[in-house]
Structures are given as C-alpha cells and as structure tokens.
Amino acid sequence: MVTHTATCTAFEGVRRIASGRFKDVAVAVKRAHDRAGGEPILVFEDATSRPVEFDLRGSVDDVLARLAGHDADAVPGAATGVADGDHSQGQPTRGRGRPRLGVIAREVTLLPRHWEWLNGQPGGASVALRKLVEAARLVGSDNERVRRAREAADRFMTAIGGNLPDYEEATRALYANNRTRFERMTDGWPADIRAHARKLAAAAFCEAA
Known part of the structure; x- marks a missing residue:
C-alpha cells in the first residue's frame, strides 16, 4: 500500500x-x-x-x-478546507496589539531552593520555567530525529545491503555515531546504494553532532 x-x-x-x-x-x-x-x-x-x-x-x-x-x-493540511489567512464566518479576528500567548496558570510544587533559583533568573520564575521547558522540548525533538534517521538508514541497509561487505560494521558505526568509519565501511558498496545509505545516515550524524 x-x-x-x-x-x-x-x-x-x-x-x-x-x-x-x-x-x-x-x-x-x-x-x-x-x-x-x-x-x-x-x-x-x-x-x-x-x-x-x-x-x-x-x-x-x-x-x-x-x-x-x-x-x-x-499539500499537508489541505484536507481541512481552510487555507492560511482564511477566516470562516463567526470566527473572531485578531485585533491590534500584543498577541495572546495562551498562557495557562497551574500549580507547580518545588523545593525552596528551586524557587530561589527560579526567582533569581531574568524575567522571574515563569519566564525561566518556560525557557527550561522549551530547551527540553528541543533536545527531545533532536533525539527523536536522530532515532528516526538511524532507523531509516538501518532499514534500507538491511533490505538491500545485508549481504554487502562490511554491512555489520557499517551498521555498528551508524549507531555509534561514527561517520568516518561508516563511510569507510561503505566504500566498497555499489555506487547508488552507497550514496543513498550515506544520504539517509547523514541526517543522524548531523543531528547528533
């Protein structure tokens, strides 16, 4: 399918x-x-x-x-039937001024030393917490992209290159984030397979670096 x-x-x-x-x-x-x-x-x-x-x-x-x-x-999102900038009847239109951030107030329980540190950050506790959350989200997103790139490269290599020389060593290098060894282990592969495997793996090496 x-x-x-x-x-x-x-x-x-x-x-x-x-x-x-x-x-x-x-x-x-x-x-x-x-x-x-x-x-x-x-x-x-x-x-x-x-x-x-x-x-x-x-x-x-x-x-x-x-x-x-x-x-x-x-085109992604085309099935929604609403294009960017299109406003259906009855939908409120954003006015001038500072955009709404959609801030939600909820209880956060921390130790005194945590509050002391947060309150001493520029902008106070709320700003510091938002920055910490965003930084953690970016790290998690990067890790997920690395994982997906490695899986894609591994899946392709297994399907089409499982019998090629140094296949197992190339796979180990992929998961060890060793670009130099990966390229050395794939040097003897047919040109088109080598190029595609390296293209897939490059995203993992790039993000991990």
Missing part, C-alpha cells in the same frame, strides 16, 4: 532507477518491470525507508489511475 509521503526511491538490483514523487517513480518502476530479464525492483519511502509496493497490472495509465487514490503529493 502506498502511504502519504513526499518522495520515494526505486532500485533495480543495485542500480537506482528513479527518485522523486510517487507517480514519477511508479512510471519508471512499471517500465523497468515490463522489460525482460530485469533485476528485482525495490522501492523505499525516503523518509522512513519502509517498502512501497505499486500495483503494476495493466498499462502505465492503469498504474497511475490506481495510484491517484493514494495521492502522495497532497
């Missing part, structure tokens, strides 16, 4: 045959599939490296018609 994702990449054996929007990749996959004697074809979502399966029965137009029911190029 084709999921709602931005782009995907297709490989025929060790050679990348297409990368981009689902409908463009589907056409390339259909044509490669119909050639006699072709290598096995694998298609991966670019964001997650999860496998994609196109229904290749019939003509190219048939494939695209079925794919239209899983529109991977839809």
Whole structure:
C-alpha cells in the first residue's frame, strides 16, 4: 500500500532507477518491470525507508489511475478546507496589539531552593520555567530525529545491503555515531546504494553532532 509521503526511491538490483514523487517513480518502476530479464525492483519511502509496493497490472495509465487514490503529493493540511489567512464566518479576528500567548496558570510544587533559583533568573520564575521547558522540548525533538534517521538508514541497509561487505560494521558505526568509519565501511558498496545509505545516515550524524 502506498502511504502519504513526499518522495520515494526505486532500485533495480543495485542500480537506482528513479527518485522523486510517487507517480514519477511508479512510471519508471512499471517500465523497468515490463522489460525482460530485469533485476528485482525495490522501492523505499525516503523518509522512513519502509517498502512501497505499486500495483503494476495493466498499462502505465492503469498504474497511475490506481495510484491517484493514494495521492502522495497532497499539500499537508489541505484536507481541512481552510487555507492560511482564511477566516470562516463567526470566527473572531485578531485585533491590534500584543498577541495572546495562551498562557495557562497551574500549580507547580518545588523545593525552596528551586524557587530561589527560579526567582533569581531574568524575567522571574515563569519566564525561566518556560525557557527550561522549551530547551527540553528541543533536545527531545533532536533525539527523536536522530532515532528516526538511524532507523531509516538501518532499514534500507538491511533490505538491500545485508549481504554487502562490511554491512555489520557499517551498521555498528551508524549507531555509534561514527561517520568516518561508516563511510569507510561503505566504500566498497555499489555506487547508488552507497550514496543513498550515506544520504539517509547523514541526517543522524548531523543531528547528533
């Protein structure tokens, strides 16, 4: 089943045959599939490296018609029916002046030394707490992006490169955040597989750094 994702990449054996929007990749996959004697074809979502399966029965137009029911190029949020800046009848319009922050007052229980430290920060306790929460959220978000990038790279490598030389060492380097060793362990891989694996892994190395 084709999921709602931005782009995907297709490989025929060790050679990348297409990368981009689902409908463009589907056409390339259909044509490669119909050639006699072709290598096995694998298609991966670019964001997650999860496998994609196109229904290749019939003509190219048939494939695209079925794919239209899983529109991977839809603009996020379009299903809401409200565009940016559009105000429905009865919706209040923001006036001039300082924007509302949506602040909610709730009880916070801390030790005296914690209150003493917070009250001594610029802006007082409330401002300091908000900054601490935002900093923690950013760290958590970064960690999550690293995790997703590593999983995507690992999933792709396992699916298409599990039998390649130094595969296990490359995987260890990926999870050890060792870019130099990862690239050294993938040097002997076919060019297209090597490039895609490094592209996926780069996000993990970049964020972790």
